[in-house]
Structures are given as structure tokens and as C-alpha cells.
Amino acid sequence: MADLENIEHLRKKRARIGFLKKALALLLIVAAIALAVAFRHEISRLNLVEQLTSHLVGIGSGPGWPVDISGITVREMAPMGNDLAVLTDTDLIFYSAQGREIRRVQHGCANPVMKVGGTRVLLYDTGSREIRVESKTRTVGSKTMEYAVDTGDISANNCVVLVTQGARYASEVTVLDKNLAQLYQWRSADSRVMVAALSDQQDEMAVGTVNVRDGQLYSTLLLFRFDEEQEYVREELAGELIHSLRYKQGCLQALSSRRLLTFSETGKRMAEYSLGEETLTAFDSGAELFTTLLVGDYREFKELDLAIVDYTGAAVGGSQLDFQVEDSTAAGDRVVLQSGGTLYLYGGGALLDEMAPLMEILDIQLVGKNLYLLTPSTLEKITVR
Amino acid sequence: MRNILLTISYLGTRYHGFQVQKNAVTVAQTLQDAMEILLGRREDIKGCSRTDAGVHAGFYCLNFKTENPMPLPRIQRGLNGLLPWDISVRGCREVPEDFHARYDVLGKRYRYLIWNSPARSPFWEGRAYSYYPPLDLEKARAVCRAYVGSHDFSAFCSVKSDVEDRVRTVTHCGIEREGDLVTFTVEGDGFLYHMVRIMVGTMFWVNEGRLSVEEIPAIIASRDRGRAGKTAPACGLYLDRVFYDLEGLRWEEGKDLG
Known part of the structure; x- marks a missing residue:
């Protein structure tokens, strides 16, 4: 009898626990829905749904590496979160870190250009008026500009900036929001815009123009807020060419042929990393927190300088290299340099590893700690330190 | 018109080489600044060599032509008084009119x-x-x-x-x-x-x-x-x-x- 009572007691206890678990789960679901409704605008602005989808679609097993790409000409590879975007002569392909092909789409471009943003890719054909935006799961949209696109970029929050040449203007810069609706436009009457970048806050852009006066080259850096018609910062760089503009953690980094300038969120110049008299050989400004610079003339001096600069403009490390660098790729403060058949891994500017893969390497791309190697017939992946 | 040969020494660390350059301080420019003060004119100087930024010279020759009759020892002393610590004139002599510091180097x-x-x-x-x-x-x-x-x-x-x-x-x-x-x-x-x-x-x-x-x-x-x-x-x-x-x-x- 006592045993029966104990069993009944246990059964009721388990039923209570089960009920409480279900009630808790239901409460969490309701809370999540309530939060989503309350913050729907923020979620939309931050593309949280798309970010989540983009992340989830890359999860799951895959056939592994290498991936056979025989007969395919790869033009470019770029990281997209933990996954890889590959631009070929005919297609844009997304691969997961496990080697699974997430999506493949024909781009139809003769000379395709790919720019990777947060969860989307901007695609356009050099000299064409058409642009297209793709994600890992769908074609987001397309647009026909009034004039041919010179260059473009897509920000981490998927806004697009396009530079076109106009009939009456030297350059026209158009900013599109994530729905490809025009957000802002600026025209330059006499200077060509060479590079443009968008802040992640969707409220500001940086533009680098070039002009020649009295036989001298001038580049001008302009910062615009989208609620103002004119620039709020204008900085002229005589004798320099602006190679790259990139917003990192709210700061803007402008890389010219002579220096790396860092500007604060208010447009004040915070730091300057000078290249001195050295030649800028290569750079990678794609990492969120760091910019990698390869400086020097190897043909002349048989050495190069590797420098890692963080988003505040402070130099965090560097090395002197006594080998010619044919290709480089960076992720965070990690850099992989290719010299002949040898790959050198640097971290914070210090040599961490040396690898000599037994294959002909055509291109390299570092995504986190995954190093993708393009060979004539395969796409390989190795994990680095 | 006299053709004057100066032999100078300089530590090249602070200079962007010898020859005059836009937007850079060079040995030649610094010398010409001193000569302008001393001789009243910015004379055209011919250097024996183009040295790179950071290169030094224990014995560098240059010549210039001037109508100023200032005695040679005074030119040397005067320039040394006007030049910074890392450039000095060690010799000053008159040379034939057709002498060229660069083209006559053996x-x-x-x-x-x-x-x-x-x-x-x-x-x-x-x-x-x-x-x-x-x-x-x-x-x-x-x-x-x-x-x-x-x-x-x-x-x-x-x-x-x-x-x-x-x-x-x-x-x-x-x-x-x-x-x-x-x-x-x-x-x-x-x-x-x-x-x-x-x-x-x-x-x-x-x-x-x-x-x-x-x-x-x-x-x-x-x-x-x-x-x-x-x-x-x-x-x-x-x-x-x-x-x-x-x-x-x-x-x-x-x-x-x-």
C-alpha cells in the first residue's frame, strides 16, 4: 500500500514538473514573440532575420574538401561569415565551411565584379548599368542605374554605394538601402570618385576623389552625413592616391599611397600611420578590426615590411620579410602570405607557421582559421593555427 | 666670375639626399640657404654625385660660380657659421672656369x-x-x-x-x-x-x-x-x-x- 502511494506521489510530481517545463517553454516563446514585435524595426534594420538565416544555411554536414572545380575559372574568393563566396566566369557560388554548395547562381556578366557585405553580395558587370544583389538563399534584387557603374561597395548592413559617371558630372555617388531604394546621392562636377565606403550605421559615407591641378595629383577625402547635402569633412592629400576606405567599429580608415589615416566617428583625425618613402605593395582592409599592409619595393631592396594596424590606427605588430610576396590574405590579425610554393602564416605581425602544400596554388583566401587554396582543379581547405 | 670648388662633409640622416627637391629638406637646399645669406645670392651649385636620403659623405665636392669677391677662407668660415651641425665645409678653392664637379670626376x-x-x-x-x-x-x-x-x-x-x-x-x-x-x-x-x-x-x-x-x-x-x-x-x-x-x-x- 505504501508502495502504491509512493508511486502515485512520484507520478504527480513528474506531471507537475512536466507541466512547469511546458509552461516555461510557452512563456519563453511568448516573450520572444513580444520582443520581436517590440523591436521589429531594430531587427529589420540590423537584418537579424537574414543574419540568422545566412548563418543557419551554412550549418550542417557537407562532402568535405577538396571541392572539384575542374573546368571552372575562378575569378575571386571572399569570406562571407564562416562561409565562402566564389565568383567564377559564369556563376556565383556559396560554399559552407564543410564544403557543401549552399547556392549557385548564374550572374550573366562578361566581366563580373563581386563585393561582399554582411549577408549579401553586390554583383555588377564592369561598364554596365545593371547591378544585382544576391544572398546565400535568394536573389535580393536588381537595379538599372542611369549610367555605367565605375565601382561599388556593399556595407555590413547591406546598404549599397555605387559610383557612376554621368553625362554632366565627373562622378555620381548613389547610396541604396537594403531594399535598393535610393537613400542619398552626391555629384562631383570636376573630380573622379575612385573609392567609396558606407558606415554600418546607414547614416554616413566616405568618398575618395582624384584630380590633377598644375600638373600635380590631388586626392580628396570627403565625409558625408545623409541628412546633409554637403560634406562635413574635406581633406586634401597632395601627391597621394586613395586606395581604400573602410569603416571599422565606427572609425574610418583611409589608405593612401603614403599613409593610413584613421578618423573618429565625428570625423576628427585620430591617427596616422606613415609609410614613409616606401611603396605600398599590397594591403588587406577587409578584416573588421585590422588592416594589413605590405610595404616596400622587393625588386629593388629584396625585402618588404609587413605591418598590422588596428582600427584605431595603432600599429600592433610587424615583420621584415626577405621574400617576394605573390599573394596575401588576412582575417583578423592573421595574415597568410604566398611566396612561390610556400605559405607563411603571421599572427599580429609575427611568423607563426610555414607551410609548403604539394600543389600549385592559384589563389588563397583566409576565413577565420580556414585557409582556402585554389588549385587548377580543386578548391582545398586547410585549418591554420 | 670665379668658379669655386667646395669640399663638404655631411651626415645624411636628416636630409633627403643631396639634390634640391620639392617638399623635402636636402643638403643642397640647406647649403644654398646659407650661401644666399653669406653671398647675397642663391648660387646654382653642381654636386659631384646624387646621394640618396640617409647617405652620408665624408668628402663631397661641389662647384658654383660667383661674382662675389669674398676671399675663399672667409667663404669657408662664413658658411660653417651658418650651416647646421651636420654639414661642414672642409675646403674651399678656386678651380678652372670650365671645371664641373660632376662631369670631371675620375x-x-x-x-x-x-x-x-x-x-x-x-x-x-x-x-x-x-x-x-x-x-x-x-x-x-x-x-x-x-x-x-x-x-x-x-x-x-x-x-x-x-x-x-x-x-x-x-x-x-x-x-x-x-x-x-x-x-x-x-x-x-x-x-x-x-x-x-x-x-x-x-x-x-x-x-x-x-x-x-x-x-x-x-x-x-x-x-x-x-x-x-x-x-x-x-x-x-x-x-x-x-x-x-x-x-x-x-x-x-x-x-x-x-
Whole structure:
């Protein structure tokens, strides 16, 4: 009898626990829905749904590496979160870190250009008026500009900036929001815009123009807020060419042929990393927190300088290299340099590893700690330190 | 009109080479500033050589023409009073009217100073190149012997040079050590752009085992800059002597005329 009572007691206890678990789960679901409704605008602005989808679609097993790409000409590879975007002569392909092909789409471009943003890719054909935006799961949209696109970029929050040449203007810069609706436009009457970048806050852009006066080259850096018609910062760089503009953690980094300038969120110049008299050989400004610079003339001096600069403009490390660098790729403060058949891994500017893969390497791309190697017939992946 | 030859010494660390350049302080510009104050005119000066930024000179010759009758010793003293601490005039003489400091050069001597020690020297920083691996003097001397002679030194010429005739005669090349300071000396009838620095850099590569002494003749014969070693930094290089067919400046091979 006592045993029966104990069993009944246990059964009721388990039923209570089960009920409480279900009630808790239901409460969490309701809370999540309530939060989503309350913050729907923020979620939309931050593309949280798309970010989540983009992340989830890359999860799951895959056939592994290498991936056979025989007969395919790869033009470019770029990281997209933990996954890889590959631009070929005919297609844009997304691969997961496990080697699974997430999506493949024909781009139809003769000379395709790919720019990777947060969860989307901007695609356009050099000299064409058409642009297209793709994600890992769908074609987001397309647009026909009034004039041919010179260059473009897509920000981490998927806004697009396009530079076109106009009939009456030297350059026209158009900013599109994530729905490809025009957000802002600026025209330059006499200077060509060479590079443009968008802040992640969707409220500001940086533009680098070039002009020649009295036989001298001038580049001008302009910062615009989208609620103002004119620039709020204008900085002229005589004798320099602006190679790259990139917003990192709210700061803007402008890389010219002579220096790396860092500007604060208010447009004040915070730091300057000078290249001195050295030649800028290569750079990678794609990492969120760091910019990698390869400086020097190897043909002349048989050495190069590797420098890692963080988003505040402070130099965090560097090395002197006594080998010619044919290709480089960076992720965070990690850099992989290719010299002949040898790959050198640097971290914070210090040599961490040396690898000599037994294959002909055509291109390299570092995504986190995954190093993708393009060979004539395969796409390989190795994990680095 | 007098044609005046100045011999000067300068430490090149703060200067962007000898020749006048826009937006950069050079030795020539600094000298002309001083001459303008002293002589009342900014005279056009002809230097014996174009030295790179950071290169030093123990004995650099230049000439200028002036109508100013100021005595030569006063010119020397006056300029030394106006010039900064790292440039000095060591000689001032009148030379024939048709003398040209650059085109009348018969030969030059360069020295390259190497601080060869694991610990850098604060006294030689910027005045000698700090080279840490122990320098094998026997190997280095063998490299120096390989440089002597008349050769097409294209392999030891900057890729940026557009000089067509690259044959030069190296009459003397040697290396000596005094404690941690090693001096590479080379004398010849002329030197191509970066030639001495590439000769020193190649010697470093031989020392490090990246090249062998036996390869030097083949490298010279290849006329391929890609085969020679690196370009040693400017901070260790000194123009040590310039030779002319002038009394007191004549060239006796390997001898310091004082």
C-alpha cells in the first residue's frame, strides 16, 4: 500500500514538473514573440532575420574538401561569415565551411565584379548599368542605374554605394538601402570618385576623389552625413592616391599611397600611420578590426615590411620579410602570405607557421582559421593555427 | 666670375639626399640657404654625385660660380657659421672656369660601415648598419675580390635606373674589422645607382648562405638585378672620396690623400 502511494506521489510530481517545463517553454516563446514585435524595426534594420538565416544555411554536414572545380575559372574568393563566396566566369557560388554548395547562381556578366557585405553580395558587370544583389538563399534584387557603374561597395548592413559617371558630372555617388531604394546621392562636377565606403550605421559615407591641378595629383577625402547635402569633412592629400576606405567599429580608415589615416566617428583625425618613402605593395582592409599592409619595393631592396594596424590606427605588430610576396590574405590579425610554393602564416605581425602544400596554388583566401587554396582543379581547405 | 670648388662633409640622416627637391629638406637646399645669406645670392651649385636620403659623405665636392669677391677662407668660415651641425665645409678653392664637379670626376671611393654585433650601438645608430649575424670576413673578402675589375654591373644597379652604359671599373674592394665595426671599402671610376649598397647586400646574402662566393661572377655576368642580393640600407653608406685631375685631389689607388 505504501508502495502504491509512493508511486502515485512520484507520478504527480513528474506531471507537475512536466507541466512547469511546458509552461516555461510557452512563456519563453511568448516573450520572444513580444520582443520581436517590440523591436521589429531594430531587427529589420540590423537584418537579424537574414543574419540568422545566412548563418543557419551554412550549418550542417557537407562532402568535405577538396571541392572539384575542374573546368571552372575562378575569378575571386571572399569570406562571407564562416562561409565562402566564389565568383567564377559564369556563376556565383556559396560554399559552407564543410564544403557543401549552399547556392549557385548564374550572374550573366562578361566581366563580373563581386563585393561582399554582411549577408549579401553586390554583383555588377564592369561598364554596365545593371547591378544585382544576391544572398546565400535568394536573389535580393536588381537595379538599372542611369549610367555605367565605375565601382561599388556593399556595407555590413547591406546598404549599397555605387559610383557612376554621368553625362554632366565627373562622378555620381548613389547610396541604396537594403531594399535598393535610393537613400542619398552626391555629384562631383570636376573630380573622379575612385573609392567609396558606407558606415554600418546607414547614416554616413566616405568618398575618395582624384584630380590633377598644375600638373600635380590631388586626392580628396570627403565625409558625408545623409541628412546633409554637403560634406562635413574635406581633406586634401597632395601627391597621394586613395586606395581604400573602410569603416571599422565606427572609425574610418583611409589608405593612401603614403599613409593610413584613421578618423573618429565625428570625423576628427585620430591617427596616422606613415609609410614613409616606401611603396605600398599590397594591403588587406577587409578584416573588421585590422588592416594589413605590405610595404616596400622587393625588386629593388629584396625585402618588404609587413605591418598590422588596428582600427584605431595603432600599429600592433610587424615583420621584415626577405621574400617576394605573390599573394596575401588576412582575417583578423592573421595574415597568410604566398611566396612561390610556400605559405607563411603571421599572427599580429609575427611568423607563426610555414607551410609548403604539394600543389600549385592559384589563389588563397583566409576565413577565420580556414585557409582556402585554389588549385587548377580543386578548391582545398586547410585549418591554420 | 670665379668658379669655386667646395669640399663638404655631411651626415645624411636628416636630409633627403643631396639634390634640391620639392617638399623635402636636402643638403643642397640647406647649403644654398646659407650661401644666399653669406653671398647675397642663391648660387646654382653642381654636386659631384646624387646621394640618396640617409647617405652620408665624408668628402663631397661641389662647384658654383660667383661674382662675389669674398676671399675663399672667409667663404669657408662664413658658411660653417651658418650651416647646421651636420654639414661642414672642409675646403674651399678656386678651380678652372670650365671645371664641373660632376662631369670631371675620375673616380670615387665609398665606405659602408657595418655594426656587426648582436647588441646595437646607440653611438652608431643611423651612422652604421646594424647587422646581427656574425660576418665571416674571409668569405666577405672573397666576395670583394670577385667585384674587382671592369664589368657590366647591371645586376648591381637599381631597377629604376635608366642609365644605358653600365660598365664600371672597380679598382679596389676590401673589408676590415675593428672591434664590432666593420668597414667595406670600394673604389672605382664610377658607380651606378644603389651599386655599392647592392654589393654590400649581396655580401650579406653570401654570409647568410643564400648565395655562394662562387656565384658572384655568374651574377655579375647575368646582368640581372633579380639574382643579386638585397639593397643594404642607406644609413651605412659614406661617400669617402672623389678624385679629379686637380692638385690635391688626384687619384692614387687605395691611398688616402688626407
